[in-house]
Amino acid sequence: MGGVGKTALAVETAHRARAQGWFPGGTLFVDLRGYDEDPVTADQAVLALLDALGVRDGDLPPTTDRQYDAYRALLADRQDRMLLILDNASDPAQYLPLLPGTDHHRVLITSRDRPDALPVRLIDLETLAPDDSVALLTRALHDTDERDERPAREPEAVRELADLCGHLPLALQIAAGMLRRRRHRDIASLVAEIREAEDATTVLDHNSPGTDLYGRSLVLRPVLETSYHRLPPDQARLLRLLCLAPGAETGTEAIGALADLAPESVVLLLEDLAARHLVTPVRRINGAPSAMRWRLHDLVRAFGAGVVAGDAGLREEGEAARERVLEFYWRWAKAADDRLRWLPGKPVPERFGDRGHALEWLDGERSGLIAAVGWGREERFAGTATRLAECLGEYLDWRRYFDDLIAVAKAALGAARLAGDRLNEANAWNSLGNALLVAGRPGEAIEAHSQARYRYQAAGGRHDEAVAWGNLGNALRAAGQVDDAIDAHARARDLYQAAGDRHREAMAWDNLGNALQEAGRTGEAIDAHTRARDLLQAAGDRHGEGRAWHNLGNALRAAGRLEATIEAYGKGLKICREFEDWYGAGQTLRNLAHTYKTIGRPADAHAAYLQAADAYTRANAPTEASRARAWAAELPQ
Structure with a gap:
């Protein structure tokens, strides 16, 4: 792309090659100005090349064809190899007539366009690596003043400036020039200025220090404009x-x-x-x-x-385009979410044949999906953005992208408020509470779920109210308020029973069992998890059944029924692996290892801890993985 440093690299390469004696016949350089308003033609360039070769004035052939003949003859007769640099070409017509008629000499062409139709060797230049960008900025300042300590004093600011310049050499050189001129200001001040402007080209071009070593203007926007207008x-x-x-x-x-x-x-x-x-x-x-x-x-x-x-017309074209892509994301995110939540007997979601395909699509589009939810800050997109956010919670929780989960929930809350949608505002509070809970912030989760519950109650949605009670119960239990958690889960269970929703009732039983166990009511917990397991089996929720087996194992272990505990964990582990639920597998293996250790089977415990560490690693849970390895290290193999 323009500004990536093609000319600088070509010239530096030529100097090094000549210094090593590769081109004893010399080097010819022509700037074809391919992206200017009036590019140099091959006919104009051949005159400059003949002049450089000593053919001028009266010796110059009178016609263009004879000028090309003279040029090629001179190159063919020249025994010492030469290098010809044809810089900044936008069209093969600018340079094809200038290629020597012999392979004795070498030609280096720079361009923003790939001539894929021609049999030439192509070397694509990318932007600099981050470390190289930092090195360029640092050297540019030290070459001017070796006492400039700003790069060493502000390493994070240098790296951030390089990021804001997109690691593009032209932008980095302009930034270096600005810093040289602002030698009494810190680098962070320029970073802040660019961030506030939200467009590096505005700040850098306005403060450009002039020209580079080749006499070219150090400006970004004209470089991009010429590429765009062509x-x-x-x-x-x-x-x-x-x-x-x-x-x-x-x-x-x-x-x-x-x-x-x-x-x-x-x-x-x-x-x-x-x-x-x-x-x-x-x-x-x-x-x-x-x-x-x-x-x-x-x-x-x-x-x-x-x-x-x-441009007003382009703005409307752009808004319509954003509306289309947001609808596209919502349609397929909903289909993917439906597949992740699908149970036998329900309508089969479109497009995605199984969970793996749904997850693959969501993984690929993740950054776009999350950014699109952020468009809900604009009234035109608020409704669709809110619906899109609702489709991402299960996926982000599954992949343990908790920061994204919180960001999406907060964006959905803002969009629902902007749209004046009270029900979706309640849904967003609910999603935010779940996100805060898995991120380890139970106090904030309690407040969020309480907000959701108030709004569901006001709207008269008994089923939604049950959802809020259940989630509130989970947050209360995480905060150590076990008795309140038991009451909340019991309310959720009763509401689901009244609505005839056996699947949700099963999940409420499972959550209730967890709270009962924490309260020391182990027998009741075993009964609750058993009820949950049976209802989930009947509903065809295989993954939910796996969770219930795991929780039942925890209750059985607390009751001292260790053989039954191992059997329950084994069934839960099988289902976790079946669904590639690696975090769930890690939890089950960890608890299984604890059980083996209790009954005096250290070798089995050691193996289970290491398997738990591997599962946690696959689940993006490094802290839990490290802890499992530490437990394994304490045991004999």
């Missing part, structure tokens, strides 16, 4: 809309929804944009082109969003 209308439209997409990476299907185009058409346009280094293909899923993902450089995204914001 695009055909369909590619320019897609780039603008892609700059509005949520998330750092976007799948082809979502881009198709954004642009209101079929995936096949979108892929062709995206490949054209990738050839111009304006988008980057990220990875394939199962090798299907329609399943590829695409990434924009941050500065390109900011530029494109600015183009849209500056």
Whole structure:
């Protein structure tokens, strides 16, 4: 892409190659200015090359054809190898006529466009690695003043500045120039300025220090504008809309929804944009082109969003596009969520044949889904964003993305309030309470679930009220308020029984059993978990049945019935593995190991602890994994 440092790399390479004697015949350099308003043509360039080779004035052939003949003859006759650098080409027509008619010499061409139709070796340049970006900024400051201690004093600010510059060498050089001029200010002040502007191009271009070593202007926006304005209308439209997409990476299907185009058409346009280094293909899923993902450089995204914001017609086009992609995300997130919650006898969700396919799609679109929920801050998108948030709770909890879970719940709460939707506001409080609880914040969870309960009661939704009572009971138990938790779960159970919802009643029994056990009422806990297990079996909720087996094992262990405990854990573990519930498997294996240790089977306990550590690792629970390994280390193998 523009500003990635193609010219600097080409010139540095040429200097090093010449220093090593690779090109005793010398080096020729022509700036073709391919992205200026008036690019250099091959006919103009050949005159400059002939002049550099000593052919000028009266020796210059009178016609263009003869000028090319003279140029090629001079190169063919030259015994010493030469290097020809054709810089900044936008069209093969600029350089094809300039290629030597012999392979004795070498040619290095720089361009923002990939000439895929030509048999030339292509070297794609990406932005710098983060550490290299920091090194560039640090060296740029030290080369001017070796006493400049700011990079050493503010390492985090240097790294953040490099991130804000998108690791693009041109942006980094401009930032370095600004810091040289502001030598009495700290680096953090520039970071804060860019963050406040929310567009690095605005700050950097406004404060650009001038030109680089090659006499070129150190400005970002014109570099991006020239690339954008050279695009055909369909590619320019897609780039603008892609700059509005949520998330750092976007799948082809979502881009198709954004642009209101079929995936096949979108892929062709995206490949054209990738050839111009304006988008980057990220990875394939199962090798299907329609399943590829695409990434924009941050500065390109900011530029494109600015183009849209500056034109009323483009703004409306962009809002409609965002509406389409939000509807797309909601439709398929709901289908994926339905698949995760599906029980035998219920309607089969569309698209996703099993849990694995649903999770794969959600994993791939996760960043976009979460960012799209954030659009609920805008009234136009509030309703759909709230519905989308409701579809993500089960998935984010399953994957243990607790920070995302809290962020989504808070965004949904704000969107529901903006939309004036009291029921969805209650749902959002409920989701927020669940998120806070799994994140280890039970006090806040109690408040959130209490807010949900008040709103459900006011709306007269007895079933929803039961949900809130059950979740409140879990939060109360986590906060050590066991008696209140028992009352809450009993209320939830009674409400579900009255509504005839046997599946939810089963979960209420299971939660009630946990609270009873914590209160020391072990016999009642065993009865509650047994009732839960039987109801979940009858409902066909295999995964819920596995949880009930695990909880029943805990109650049996508290009662001293250790053989029955091992049997219950074994059944629960089998179901966890069946569903790839690795956190549940880790919990069960940990408790199984505790049981083996109690009955004097240290080798079995050691093995179970290590298996628990592996399961926790797969579940993204490193703290629990470390604890399990420590327990294993205390036992003989």
